[in-house]
Amino acid sequence: MTTPWPDDTARAYRAAGLWTGEAIASGLPRWAELRGDRVAVTDEETTLTYGELAGRADRLATGLRGLGLRRGDAVLLQLPNTVAFVEVLLACLRIGVAPVLMLPAHRDHEMGAIGAHVGVRAVIVPDEWRGYDHEALAHRVRPEGASVIVAGRPHRAGSVALDDLAAGPAAPIEDPPTGSDVAVYLLSGGTTAVPKVIARTHDDYGYNVRRAVAACGYTSGTVYLAALPAGHNFPLANPGILGTLRAGGRVVMRSSPRPDVFFAAVERERVTDTAAVPAVAVRWAEAASESPYDLSSLRTVQVGGSMLAPEVIAAIGPALGCAVQQVYGMAEGLVCLTRADDSPAVRTGTQGRPISPYDELRVIGRDGRPVAPGEEGELLVRGPYTPRGYFRAPEQNAVSFTADGWFRSGDVVRIVDGSVVVCGRVKDLINRSGEKIAAGEIESLVQELPAVAEAAVVAVPDPVVGERVCAVVRLRPGHRLDLDEIRVHLGQRGVASFKAPERLVVVDDLPRTPVGKPDKAAIRALVGG
Numbered sequence: 001m002t003t004p005w006p007d008d009t010a011r012a013y014r015a016a017g018l019w020t021g022e023a024i025a026s027g028l029p030r031w032a033e034l035r036g037d038r039v040a041v042t043d044e045e046t047t048l049t050y051g052e053l054a055g056r057a058d059r060l061a062t063g064l065r066g067l068g069l070r071r072g073d074a075v076l077l078q079l080p081n082t083v084a085f086v087e088v089l090l091a092c093l094r095i096g097v098a099p100v101l102m103l104p105a106h107r108d109h110e111m112g113a114i115g116a117h118v119g120v121r122a123v124i125v126p127d128e129w130r131g132y133d134h135e136a137l138a139h140r141v142r143p144e145g146a147s148v149i150v151a152g153r154p155h156r157a158g159s160v161a162l163d164d165l166a167a168g169p170a171a172p173i174e175d176p177p178t179g180s181d182v183a184v185y186l187l188s189g190g191t192t193a194v195p196k197v198i199a200r201t202h203d204d205y206g207y208n209v210r211r212a213v214a215a216c217g218y219t220s221g222t223v224y225l226a227a228l229p230a231g232h233n234f235p236l237a238n239p240g241i242l243g244t245l246r247a248g249g250r251v252v253m254r255s256s257p258r259p260d261v262f263f264a265a266v267e268r269e270r271v272t273d274t275a276a277v278p279a280v281a282v283r284w285a286e287a288a289s290e291s292p293y294d295l296s297s298l299r300t301v302q303v304g305g306s307m308l309a310p311e312v313i314a315a316i317g318p319a320l321g322c323a324v325q326q327v328y329g330m331a332e333g334l335v336c337l338t339r340a341d342d343s344p345a346v347r348t349g350t351q352g353r354p355i356s357p358y359d360e361l362r363v364i365g366r367d368g369r370p371v372a373p374g375e376e377g378e379l380l381v382r383g384p385y386t387p388r389g390y391f392r393a394p395e396q397n398a399v400s401f402t403a404d405g406w407f408r409s410g411d412v413v414r415i416v417d418g419s420v421v422v423c424g425r426v427k428d429l430i431n432r433s434g435e436k437i438a439a440g441e442i443e444s445l446v447q448e449l450p451a452v453a454e455a456a457v458v459a460v461p462d463p464v465v466g467e468r469v470c471a472v473v474r475l476r477p478g479h480r481l482d483l484d485e486i487r488v489h490l491g492q493r494g495v496a497s498f499k500a501p502e503r504l505v506v507v508d509d510l511p512r513t514p515v516g517k518p519d520k521a522a523i524r525a526l527v528g529g
C-alpha cells in the first residue's frame, strides 16, 4: 500500500524530534483558546475567527463521523479556494479522514480513476463552479456506497449539504489520528494510467509545514493569499494555508489568479505573502504598473512550480514592490527555497536550498553514478518528508524509487554551494503554467481516435504559460484530423480541459529511436520544442 520509511530511519526522525506523533490539526482547540477572536480565514463572502473555525471544523468532523466516515478512510476533496475548503480540510485532519486533493478543473476521467484507486468513502464538491455542475460529476464518479457532500445547495437525491453536516453539536473526538496516519493524499504532477498518488502522513507533512514556516518567517502578522488552487502542495503547505494557520496568521482565499482579483485582494486584506507559478507572477508584474491598487502591504511573493529565467525573476520584485522567493518543490516531498538573507545571485539564479538539514540530495549522471560537484544530472532525493513510494503502485515504484529508497525526481539539476538550479527534466511531461500533464496519458487518449495511427505528445515553449501541449500524429491512410476533434474527444472522455492539446502537427512518420520507439527529443526538435 504505502511504502513505510525503514524502521531505523523512522526511529531516528522521531528521536531527533522531526516527527512528533501529533496530528496536524490537533492544535485547533488550543488555537481557538489563544487566538479566539482573531480572523483565521476569509473569502469573498465569509470570514471566520480562529474560534469560529475550530467550532465549525469540529461540528463538521462530528457530521462526517455521523455519515460513517472513520479514521483511516479517504475522501475526494474538490473545492475551489473558499472558506469551506479550509473547514473541510481541518475537519478531516481532526478525525483522521484523509482528503485526496483534487483540482476544481478535474473531471470524470481524473475523479473516477483516482476515487477508485484510493477507494474513497465520500466525494466533496461545490454545487456548481464556473457554470459546471460538480454535484452531478460527484454522483457519476463516486465509488459504490460513497457519499456525495455538497458545499452550497445540493439539488439531487442522495446528496448531503455540508452546512447540514455542520449543524449539530460537536462531539468529542473519539479516535484521533496519530503521526503515522495518512493526513492528505496529494496528486503527483502528471498522472499515468495508474494514478500517482502520494500519501503524506501527519508526521511527515506536519514537519514539512513547520520547516516551511521557519524558513519563511511566518508569524501571527502574516496575511497569506491563496491564489493558486488550494489543493496544490505549494499553496497548501509551503508554508501556504497550513503554515499560516500554524503561525496564527490570516488566510485569504481567492479562486482566481487574475491580476485584478489579486490586486483588489491585496489592498482590501493587506496581504503580506502569497505564492504564484511563474506565468501568474509575470502577469501580476506586468499589470502592476497600471494598477490603481495599493500593494504596499506585500512582503514576499513566492514563485515556483516551473522554470523561469533569472532576468524575469529579477524583474518581478521591483514591479510588485516586494521580495521574490523562489521555491522548487514537488508533491512527492522535497521543498527548496531561497532565503531573504541569500545574496542577490542566489535569490535570482537558483531555486534555493532544502527546508530541512535532514533532506538528502544526490545528483546522478546517465551511468547512475554521482556527478562531480556542480555538474548537471538527475536529482534523487530522500528525507523526513519525502515518502518512499507512491500509494498502491508497486510497478511505478520500481521505476520511480531506487532499492534504497531514493525518489527519482526526473528533474535535471546542478547544485551550487548547496542551492539547487533546475536545468531541465528527463520525465516525459508537459509543465503548463505549473500544472503537470503526463505525455503518456494524453497519447493514449489521442490514440483512441479512429483517424490516428500513432501519436506522440510533447511540450512546445510558450511565452505566456511556459509550455503548451502539442500532439504530433501519424494518420491512418485516407483520414484527416483537426485540433478541435482531438479536444472534443478529450472533453467527451471527461478529461480536465487544461490537458487538451493546443497544437496539432500531422507527420508522415514519427522520428524513431534505433529500437523503433518514437524519439521524443527528435519530435520536440521537429515542432520547435
Ligand code: OOB
Residues within 6 Å of the ligand: 187, 188, 189, 233, 234, 238, 303, 304, 305, 306, 307, 308, 326, 327, 328, 329, 330, 331, 332, 335, 351, 409, 411, 422, 425, 434, 436
Ligand atoms: C510543485 O509540485 P508538483 O508536484 O506540481 O511538481 C513538481 C515538479 C518538479 O519535479 C519540477 O519538475 C517542477 O515541478 N518544478 C520546478 C520548480 N518547482 C517545481 N521546475 C523549475 N523551477 C521550479 N522552481 O510544483 C511545487 C510543490 C511545492 C512547492 C512548489 C512547487
